[in-house]
Amino acid sequence: xxxxxxxxxxxxxxxxxxxxxxxxxxxxxxxxxxxxxxxxxxxxxxxxxxxxxxxxxxxxxxxxxxxxxxxxxxxxxxxxxxxxxxxxxxxxxxxxxxxxxxxxxxxxxxxxxxxxxxxxxxxxxxxxxxxxxxxxxxxxxxxxxxxxxxxxxxxxxxxxxxxxxxxxxxxxxxxxxxxxxxxxxxxxxxxxxxxxxxxxxxxxxxxxxxxxxxxxxxxxxxxxxxxxxxxxxxxxxxxxxxxxxxxxxxxxxxxxxxxxxxxxxxxxxxxxxxxxxxxxxxxxxxxxxxxxxxxxxxxxxxxxxxxxxxxxxxxxxxxxxxxxxxxxxxxxxxxxxxxxxxxxxxxxxxxxxxxxxxxxxxxxxxxxxxxxxxxxxxxxxxxxxxxxxxxxxxxxxxxxxxxxxxxxxxxxxxxxxxxxxxxxxxxxxxxxxxxxxxxxxxxxxxxxxxxxxxxxxxxxxxxxxxxxxxxxxxxxxxxxxxxxxxxxxxxxxxxxxxxxxxxxxxxxxxxxxxxxxxxxxxxxxxxxxxxxxxxxxxxxxxxxxxxxxxx
RNA sequence: GGCCAGUUGGUGAAGUGGUUCAACACACUGCCCUUUCACGGCAGCAUUCACGGGUUCAAAUCCCGUACUGGUCACCA
Numbered sequence: 001x002x003x004x005x006x007x008x009x010x011x012x013x014x015x016x017x018x019x020x021x022x023x024x025x026x027x028x029x030x031x032x033x034x035x036x037x038x039x040x041x042x043x044x045x046x047x048x049x050x051x052x053x054x055x056x057x058x059x060x061x062x063x064x065x066x067x068x069x070x071x072x073x074x075x076x077x078x079x080x081x082x083x084x085x086x087x088x089x090x091x092x093x094x095x096x097x098x099x100x101x102x103x104x105x106x107x108x109x110x111x112x113x114x115x116x117x118x119x120x121x122x123x124x125x126x127x128x129x130x131x132x133x134x135x136x137x138x139x140x141x142x143x144x145x146x147x148x149x150x151x152x153x154x155x156x157x158x159x160x161x162x163x164x165x166x167x168x169x170x171x172x173x174x175x176x177x178x179x180x181x182x183x184x185x186x187x188x189x190x191x192x193x194x195x196x197x198x199x200x201x202x203x204x205x206x207x208x209x210x211x212x213x214x215x216x217x218x219x220x221x222x223x224x225x226x227x228x229x230x231x232x233x234x235x236x237x238x239x240x241x242x243x244x245x246x247x248x249x250x251x252x253x254x255x256x257x258x259x260x261x262x263x264x265x266x267x268x269x270x271x272x273x274x275x276x277x278x279x280x281x282x283x284x285x286x287x288x289x290x291x292x293x294x295x296x297x298x299x300x301x302x303x304x305x306x307x308x309x310x311x312x313x314x315x316x317x318x319x320x321x322x323x324x325x326x327x328x329x330x331x332x333x334x335x336x337x338x339x340x341x342x343x344x345x346x347x348x349x350x351x352x353x354x355x356x357x358x359x360x361x362x363x364x365x366x367x368x369x370x371x372x373x374x375x376x377x378x379x380x381x382x383x384x385x386x387x388x389x390x391x392x393x394x395x396x397x398x399x400x401x402x403x404x405x406x407x408x409x410x411x412x413x414x415x416x417x418x419x420x421x422x423x424x425x426x427x428x429x430x431x432x433x434x435x436x437x438x439x440x441x442x443x444x445x446x447x448x449x450x451x452x453x454x455x456x457x458x459x460x461x462x463x464x465x466x467x468x469x470x471x472x473x474x475x476x477x478x479x480x481x482x483x484x485x486x487x488x489x490x491x492x493x494x495x496x497x498x499x500x501x502x503x504x505x506x507x508x509x510x511x512x513x514x515x516x517x518x519x520x521x522x523x524x525x526x527x528x529x530x531x532x533x534x535x536x537x538x539x540x541x542x543x544x545x546x547x548x549x550x551x
Numbered sequence: 552g553g554c555c556a557g558u559u560g561g562u563g564a565a566g567u568g569g570u571u572c573a574a575c576a577c578a579c580u581g582c583c584c585u586u587u588c589a590c591g592g593c594a595g596c597a598u599u600c601a602c603g604g605g606u607u608c609a610a611a612u613c614c615c616g617u618a619c620u621g622g623u624c625a626c627c628a
Contacts, residue, residue: 042628077627145626161553162624190626199554216554226626234628258555258623281557282622320563323576327564330576352564354557355621362563362577372590417590450587483586496585514586526588 001176007133009180010140010191011126018131018270021124021244025113028068028246035067036248039093039100040241042074043085047092047304049294049358050253050283053321057251057280059098060325063342067248070102072241073117076231092304096314113245118237125232128240128270129191129225137269138224140179140189141171164192165199165219172221191225193236197265205260208249208278208348218261235259239266247275254279254353278348283324284355294358301360311386311425313374315341316367323366324356368420376410379422383409386425394429397436404536408435411532419528434522435533437541447549448525451512461490461516462546472539476531487513520549 028036037058041051062069071093075081090105102111104120115121132138141164143151148164155162172194174182183189197217205213224236232240242250257279267274283294283302294302301307307317322329322341332344371379380398387395398405409428412419422428433439452458468489469482484494492513493499493506518530521542527533534542 040628044628074628080627141626148625156552159552210556213555220624223626228626231626233626238628253622254556255622256628260555279556284621323563327576330563331565331574334576350565352557356564357562359562359577365577368589412589415590419589421589480586509586511586518587524587528588530586 001180003134003136003176006140006176006179007130009183010133011130014123014126014130016127018128021127025244025246028113030067030248033065034248035061035065036070036246037062037067037251038070038072038242038245038247040072040074040238040252041089042077042080043082043089044080045082045085045088047089049302049304052092052096052304053283053324054251054253054280055093056096056098056318056321057278057325057346058249060322060342060344060346061249061251061278062101064345068101069098070111070113070245071100071104071116072245073104074234074237075117075119076226076234076237078119078229078231095308096318098318118241119231121237121241122230124244125225125236125240126230129232129236132193132224132269133191135269137194138191139172139174139194139221140183141192141221141223142174142182142187142189143171144188161199163220165195165221169221188227190223190227192221193224193262193266193269195219195221195265197261205264207257208276209281209351210254210257210279210353211349213257215261218265220262222262224266235262235266239263239270239272242275243267243270243272249276249278251278251280253282255282281352282355283358301358309390309426311383311390311427312363312367313370313382313424316363316370316424319366319370320358320363323362324352324358326350327352364423367424368422371422371424372413372418372420376406376413379409379428380406383425383428390426391429397438401436407536408432411528411536421528434524434527435536440545443523445523445548447519447523449519450515450525451508452516458516458520459550461486461513462520462549464490465517466543466546470539470542472535479531479534483514483517484510521545 030036039051039055039058041047041055047055059069061067071089073086086105090103093099102113102116104110104114104116109115129138143164147170151164151168151170152162154160155168160168169192171179171192195218197219199216199219201217202214203217205215207213222235223233225232238250241247260277260279264274318341319329319333322333322344326344326346328350329341329344333339333341336343374382380402384395384398387398409432421431429439433443449458452461465483465486469486471478471482474482486492487494487510490513491507493503493509496509496511499506499509514530515525518527519525521530521537522533537545
């Protein structure tokens with residue numbers, strides 16, 4: 001009996017040896033420094049902010065170096081799989097325009113290193129596992145869940161490290177004959193890697209983010225193939241896939257750091273070149289006085305759909321993440337306003353190695369700036385796209401009043417320092433509703449008068465203004481001078497300096513009067529430039545609104 | 552509990568031995584500008600880099616210890 005007999009018994013259908021795949025998957029034609037990265041999510045639902053964060057790093061790293069970025073679907077855990085997940089992931093990457101160069105989706109394979117779905121790579125994994133068995137570095141394990149549970153309890157009681165290693169690796173001691181006999185008898189088994197490591201030995205490893213690490217060697221005979229469906233575990237699949245797909249840089253969350261020794265031992269057992277590793281900090285969330293990993297279940301903002309629903313420009317989300325990726329991004333961006341984020345040279349070394357807090361306020365600020373720099377027509381388009389999905393009523397109004405809406409969004413926009421009042425697209429309606437009669441009329445009105453609250457006085461101001469001073473065709477200076485004349489007539493200060501010198505001589509000032517007009521027309525004390533608003537509304541609608549107020 | 556990692560202001564953080572020992576941005580506060588708001592301008596916001604000790608003429612920066620936080624210890628990724 002030889003290892004080969006065992007290997008053939010377990011994988012009778014596998015005829016190739018591993019060199020076969022070196023023939024199929026030739027080294028990529030890369031120039032010096034060109035990087036190959038990959039995003040490898042498991043299809044368990046909506047894409048997570050932390051996952052997107054990694055995908056973005058992958059993308060930037062690849063584009064920085066003129067390399068390539070691919071998507072690999074890690075669906076080896078079929079219990080957790082969600083059918084639509086791959087579509088959701090692709091949709092998100094597409095929406096943010098960080099599309100992979102190679103991927104498999106909807107039955108279509110793009111790229112020469114596929115399949116890019118792990119469940120379709122079973123034969124490949126089996127070939128590599130078979131090889132390990134043949135060289136005596138893997139073996140079948142027949143321990144049941146209960147056996148393992150019992151073992152763990154014993155280890156805990158006796159204060160040993162838990163795990164399948166050393167004297168605890170029961171099935172490792174089985175003879176080939178015993179192994180073969182059990183398999184022939186139909187006993188269920190997993191395949192475990194046979195570790196040669198010693199936990200007491202430490203070795204040094206350089207992670208591109210964390211720098212030099214000191215890690216214990218792996219000594220666990222961890223599972224590399226599951227019993228139920230013959231699919232590999234992450235550990236094996238990671239090593240085989242990233243080798244065959246020629247990944248140069250593995251970007252993953254730092255929760256993987258503790259299993260890195262396993263992966264390194266596997267690479268070594270296969271004699272494969274080890275890729276560079278970028279273990280990224282976790283995105284965390286502050287809760288009272290503890291810090292925790294951002295969670296899909298508890299935190300709405302952990303899911304990418306949150307940003308879609310709120311209508312953040314995609315670039316805002318990307319830039320907010322870029323500032324976490326490298327905090328010098330912002331400085332670079334202000335110095336290079338015309339360059340795209342992929343022109344920014346990402347440096348893993350400069351990445352913080354502690355947990356990063358994704359600050360929604362910061363995102364708002366970035367988003368405001370981005371929207372403020374857009375053309376009014378582009379704001380309209382983006383808003384319309386958003387409303388189509390999330391706000392039917394507003395969508396219809398946008399269709400009905402397209403030109404009007406663009407003029408509205410253009411108020412105080414085309415100037416050196418544009419207004420920054422739109423946080424995101426879902427916020428716009430809250431800011432401009434009073435400019436649409438349909439919304440204005442149906443709204444339960446609350447008038448936010450400030451200093452002047454006396455009803456008769458308000459009516460007097462409005463009516464006098466409309467009767468004697470308002471002219472639709474006035475330009476801005478004339479318009480404002482008329483308001484000043486109105487002030488003079490009614491006993492308000494038209495000149496702020498004079499008012500400040502002698503406030504007692506007046507009933508109020510031009511600001512108070514303007515506010516009355518503003519509130520009368522919009523109900524709000526805070527709006528963009530009143531002149532622009534009145535110009536857009538036009539005489540009839542203004543009169544109508546004043547009538548509504550009077551009634 | 553074992554192993555690994557981290558700890559600079561409200562936030563993201565720059566800074567790895569000394570010419571600003573704490574940049575920049577967000578947030579916050581005050582003032583100014585102003586028909587409101589937003590914008591913008593000015594100013595303020597860590598005498599201090601988790602704590603304790605050591606090395607050094609000199610440390611946030613190097614070393615040791617402590618504390619705290621996080622990650623991980625699955626036939627999940």
